Amino acid sequence: MSTTPSHTRPGGRSARVRASVHRAVEELVAEGPSEDLTMPVIAARAGVHPTTVYRRWGSLADLLAEVATSRFSGDIVVPDTGTLRGDLERWASDVATDFADPDVLALVRATVGTGPRGGSACTADRHAQLEAILEREHTRGGSPPGLEQAADALLGPLYYRAVFTGLPTDPIWTSGLVDALLR
Amino acid sequence: MSTTPSHTRPGGRSARVRASVHRAVEELVAEGPSEDLTMPVIAARAGVHPTTVYRRWGSLADLLAEVATSRFSGDIVVPDTGTLRGDLERWASDVATDFADPDVLALVRATVGTGPRGGSACTADRHAQLEAILEREHTRGGSPPGLEQAADALLGPLYYRAVFTGLPTDPIWTSGLVDALLR
DNA sequence: CCTCTGATGCAGTGATCGGTGCGTTAACAG
DNA sequence: CTGTTAACGCACCGATCACTGCATCAGAGG
Incomplete structure (x- = not known):
């Protein structure tokens, strides 16, 4: 005990x-x-x-947070393409593909709706993945952008489009996001 | 609507x-x-x-959507500072200030949670305001970025931070967003 | 001022939600 | 194999939710 x-x-x-x-x-x-x-x-x-x-x-909030956390953990493997740009493009494309599923979107919306905790439940793992990519670039000897800046430039538009506007998130578009960040 | x-x-x-x-x-x-x-x-x-x-x-979804729409309409005046950068910085700062109110955040979260319609109810007016700013720059003779690109670079991080991470959105940070867009 | 009509208030109903006490099952340790 | 105990199922209760006729009230128009 x-x-x-x-x-x-x-x-x-x-x-x-x-x-x-x-x-x-x-x-x-x-x-x-x-x-x-x-x-x-x-x-x-x-x-x-x-x-x-x-x-x-x-409570329903706790249940949804747990479901969202387990759903958004480990589904997307952080790739190693050899370059920071390649890693980011691949990863952003995977995240976008995940958001292409309406069911996933509905889960995010419902989880967010239950309270402030719900939001972080949907993004915690994505933040960790992004940090891992940036950290790897650091070990390569490069100087990647900061985590917050990268999150603003990539996760921001991704989540905004998916949750609020419902616009499609295709790989070409995500590639543009990475361009805007690394430019 | x-x-x-x-x-x-x-x-x-x-x-x-x-x-x-x-x-x-x-x-x-x-x-x-x-x-x-x-x-x-x-x-x-x-x-x-x-x-x-x-x-x-x-339904509750309809009610929340209507409340959100009327709440997010006309509260922020689109400024005219003479330059695109000035307009965007001022406007983004105003949006960030609006999000500093926890009650506003809670309304956004609750509205989003009711369904896909809720998201657009919270962002429609902001899109219109941003479009007006870009359009004004166009009449000035400048070549502003596209609406979607601007929305991704500004509204994306703003809404993402406010709704999902809960990180503070101060004017210095929003100024950086405008920098990244107009760079 | 008077009528007309739409919006609101009232009382009440079936259904279901959130929660509790208790007996039963089955996973783990020895 | 046996005992222990956490986890689950069952029966049940109060509260309230979503919804419906009917009467009433208050703007809008003549």
Whole structure:
């Protein structure tokens, strides 16, 4: 109890319930905002009792934040093309491709809507990936732009377009973003 | 926007109810996401019967979109400093100042969370303002950047920082954004 | 001033949400 | 294999949400 801080049981059933609930959330969010996203509805879709959802995730905001975090973690591999420009173009293109999925967009929107924590849940991993790319350029001996500047120039337009305007995010456009940053 | 272009009865009471409900939404949204934003709660805060809210605005998404649209329309005056750089710096600074208010941020987040329409409701007027600035530079004889490029370089980072990261948006930073665009 | 009509208030209903107490199941340790 | 205990399912409750006829009130026009 006091030795191991994480007493969660990573065993079969808990993991299965967790995965099922996560999938249910993604499905319901993807089915449009007309469908109201509530704990009982999520539980029913997941084939799980509502009580379980209430107990494991106290609020809808926490649940959405967790789903978003796990969804946006590790899906995009940070490439190593040999050059900073190549890395950034490839990575930005991957992020744009991920945003091309309407379901992903809906998840981001819903998560942001639950509160300030939701935003960072959608961007934390992307920041880490970007930082890794810049750090790698640093080890190459180059002098990459700062993390904040790169985030403003790349993640800013990417998220803005995807979430607010709904404009398409094609690779040619993302290449232009990288150009504007490295120019 | 697309609700009812010709309000059959723009008389005193309807306008009063409308303003009261709008104010109630802004207040409740500002009071944090812990407070659940529902039609009856909004009606109670506005001192209006829930039936009225249900009838005038069919859904919470429509109501939030209307509130956001009217809130983000006309609050920021497009300045004329004589130069494109001056106009953009002043305008970006004003937008950043507007985002410094947590209540405004909360409204944006809540509106975005209701669906795809919510995003454009928060950005439509800003796009129009930016377009006006670029158009003015055009009449001056200059060759301003395209609207999309300017939106990516300015609105992108502004909205991204405000909504997702929560980082401060000070005038020095916005000046850097304009620099990166006009460089 | 009077009528007319649309907007609002009122009372009430079915459905569902959020939450609790308790018994049962199954993952992990020995 | 057996015991322990976290995690889950079940039954149930109060609160309130979304919504609907009907009566009333207040602008707008004659």
